[in-house]
Amino acid sequence: MSTFDWVIQLVYVVAASCFVLGLHLMNTPATARRGNQVSTGGMVAAIAATLAIVIHGGLITGTGWIVMIAGVLVGGAAGLYSARTVQMTAMPQLVSVFNAVGGGAAALVGIHDYMRAGSSVSATTSVTTLLDVIIGGVTFSGSIIAAGKLQGLITSAPVTFRGARVVNGLLAVIAVGFGAYLIAAPSAGLLTIVIVASLIFGVSMVMPIGGADMPVVISLLNAFTGTAVAMAGFVIGNWAMIIAGALVGASGGILTKLMADAMNRSIRNIIVGGFGTGDAAAAVAGPGGSVQSIAADDAAIQLAYASKVIIVPGYGLAAAQAQHEVAALAEVLESRGVDVSYAIHPVAGRMPGHMNVLLAEANVPYPLLKEMDEINPEFSRADVALVVGANDVTNPAARRAGTAISGMPILDVDHAKSIIVVKRSMGHGYAGIDNELYVDPKTSMYFADAKKALADMTSAVKTLVG
Amino acid sequence: MSYPALLVDVSIFVLSLWVGFEVISKVPATLHTPLMSAANSIHGIVLAGAMLIAVTAHDAVGYVIAFLAAAFAAMNVVGGYVVTGRMLKMFRRRPAVQAGTNPEAVTAARKVSAPGSGTAAANGSSRSGQTA
Numbered sequence: 001m002s003t004f005d006w007v008i009q010l011v012y013v014v015a016a017s018c019f020v021l022g023l024h025l026m027n028t029p030a031t032a033r034r035g036n037q038v039s040t041g042g043m044v045a046a047i048a049a050t051l052a053i054v055i056h057g058g059l060i061t062g063t064g065w066i067v068m069i070a071g072v073l074v075g076g077a078a079g080l081y082s083a084r085t086v087q088m089t090a091m092p093q094l095v096s097v098f099n100a101v102g103g104g105a106a107a108l109v110g111i112h113d114y115m116r117a118g119s120s121v122s123a124t125t126s127v128t129t130l131l132d133v134i135i136g137g138v139t140f141s142g143s144i145i146a147a148g149k150l151q152g153l154i155t156s157a158p159v160t161f162r163g164a165r166v167v168n169g170l171l172a173v174i175a176v177g178f179g180a181y182l183i184a185a186p187s188a189g190l191l192t193i194v195i196v197a198s199l200i201f202g203v204s205m206v207m208p209i210g211g212a213d214m215p216v217v218i219s220l221l222n223a224f225t226g227t228a229v230a231m232a233g234f235v236i237g238n239w240a241m242i243i244a245g246a247l248v249g250a251s252g253g254i255l256t257k258l259m260a261d262a263m264n265r266s267i268r269n270i271i272v273g274g275f276g277t278g279d280a281a282a283a284v285a286g287p288g289g290s291v292q293s294i295a296a297d298d299a300a301i302q303l304a305y306a307s308k309v310i311i312v313p314g315y316g317l318a319a320a321q322a323q324h325e326v327a328a329l330a331e332v333l334e335s336r337g338v339d340v341s342y343a344i345h346p347v348a349g350r351m352p353g354h355m356n357v358l359l360a361e362a363n364v365p366y367p368l369l370k371e372m373d374e375i376n377p378e379f380s381r382a383d384v385a386l387v388v389g390a391n392d393v394t395n396p397a398a399r400r401a402g403t404a405i406s407g408m409p410i411l412d413v414d415h416a417k418s419i420i421v422v423k424r425s426m427g428h429g430y431a432g433i434d435n436e437l438y439v440d441p442k443t444s445m446y447f448a449d450a451k452k453a454l455a456d457m458t459s460a461v462k463t464l465v466g
Numbered sequence: 467m468s469y470p471a472l473l474v475d476v477s478i479f480v481l482s483l484w485v486g487f488e489v490i491s492k493v494p495a496t497l498h499t500p501l502m503s504a505a506n507s508i509h510g511i512v513l514a515g516a517m518l519i520a521v522t523a524h525d526a527v528g529y530v531i532a533f534l535a536a537a538f539a540a541m542n543v544v545g546g547y548v549v550t551g552r553m554l555k556m557f558r559r560r561p562a563v564q565a566g567t568n569p570e571a572v573t574a575a576r577k578v579s580a581p582g583s584g585t586a587a588a589n590g591s592s593r594s595g596q597t598a
Contacts, residue, residue: 019508020485026501027492029557036504036554040547043510047543050514060521067529068520071536072513078537079545086549088556091499098506098546101538108535109515115531116522124472222502229509234475236515242475243482244511250486251505255498346495353498360556367559371495 018042100143107136137198156211223252264408300460316389391429510543
């Protein structure tokens with residue numbers, strides 16, 4: 001091993017350490033920015049080392065240079081533009097697109113290596129190449145479908161047909177079966193079949209998954225991308241890619257598990273089951289029991305004279321783009337001396353932690369954003385719980401056995417002294433069941449669009465207190 | 467010799483997985499979106515792979531694949547880091563101070579205006595005690 005190789009490998013080790021340190025620094029919001037900078041530094045070092053390999057090897061053709069530089073410029077510009085302009089509500093789509101391109105690039109690395117090596121490829125390399133191509137292919141097409149669903153270009157309702165599972169199973173068998181055969185007898189033609197089967201499998205895997213399950217799907221595809229990149233690292237013998245891919249695989253895996261637990265669903269259930277309805281699922285049905293409604297003035301009186309208010313934002317708030325209005329209301333209340341905090345359920349929003357980003361964008365200080373376990377004991381001390389666009393995660397029925405959401409972790413909103421629910425109608429949440437919170441005698445319903453309701457309440461509080 | 471090399475690679479992969487589980491399970495839910503975005507930028511390391519395949523590309527198909535891989539990976543890595551930084555910049559301990567407003571004075575005013583609320587005052591003072 002030459003001195004050059006030594007230096008390169010050491011730089012890769014430093015880069016990998018930067019990735020680990022960067023992720024470690026994300027354990028508090030105060031250090032997270034530094035974490036991102038450390039990680040960026042590691043990435044720059046790794047890419048510089050790779051560039052040194054390319055130059056040092058001296059085997060790259062002129063066209064190779066042009067192709068490489070043009071690709072980096074085009075992709076880099078697209079990435080920069082989308083990262084600068086994306087709305088925070090559209091964050092899940094962007095993450096999905098980055099998953100797609102990352103998985104796609106990993107698959108392409110495997111495909112290229114396979115075609116170049118031809119029949120001289122060793123059995124072990126074949127295994128990792130095929131895993132790379134299959135996982136990368138599934139991630140690429142699956143993430144594009146997920147992004148399309150999140151953006152509303154593809155219906156977010158589950159799309160399924162009779163025999164869909166049979167088709168999915170068949171595709172998996174084709175991809176894995178041909179893949180296994182390829183290990184014994186390498187063939188570019190058969191590799192194409194594996195690629196196509198993987199791409200179709202990605203589509204047919206995500207199409208039946210409903211909008212509500214998106215946090216799980218994005219996390220899972222993130223884990224897939226990481227794994228695909230690690231496999232590409234195996235193929236070309238690059239440690240930095242193996243380590244980075246494994247880190248991302250672990251991250252995606254943890255988030256997938258957390259999201260699935262918070263939704264009371266098993267990962268298998270989400271992938272195989274294909275239920276979980278679309279956004280517009282509002283089967284109007286009145287729950288058994290009387291519902292009290294409330295006007296802006298009365299809600300404002302309750303809020304203004306409370307000493308402790310907990311705001312429970314849900315997906316409805318993000319959908320109505322009302323994060324700035326809720327922050328404005330909280331600010332008015334805080335200036336009155338009301339203790340305001342936010343209770344964030346793990347699946348509030350379209351991806352893990354999404355609601356926190358939306359509220360941070362609306363200038364809400366992060367110490368006010370409380371996680372479920374932290375805030376639940378505080379509800380009994382709250383004078384008012386203001387629920388905006390959250391449904392199933394507040395339903396006390398989850399504590400009983402025998403309901404669709406039994407066992408799901410919920411926010412103990414019903415422990416508050418009084419509850420105001422802002423909601424457009426009595427429609428159901430994703431679970432499709434009545435919310436017992438709404439017929440609680442302590443609960444008042446405020447039927448309006450979240451944005452308008454919050455603005456009205458804010459001005460009512462202002463008028464009330466001068 | 468390829469088997470021992472593969473074994474080394476597998477060991478690195480498995481140990482990295484454990485490091486990942488260990489480090490990432492300590493990230494608070496508040497930061498899960500930036501975490502996923504940061505993880506996204508880290509898998510942008512696939513750009514290294516994309517650059518390396520450009521070296522061995524010698525025909526039209528190879529060039530097309532190398533171009534696509536480089537473009538995809540560059541989009542991933544650049545976009546990932548920029549958007550993560552953009553998000554993390556929004557996480558503030560205190561609201562951005564408007565011109566002419568002293569945050570300490572606001573906190574003090576809140577304490578006075580909320581005599582009935584011990585928690586509010588306690589929260590306010592503990593928050594003002596921390597540095598932004």
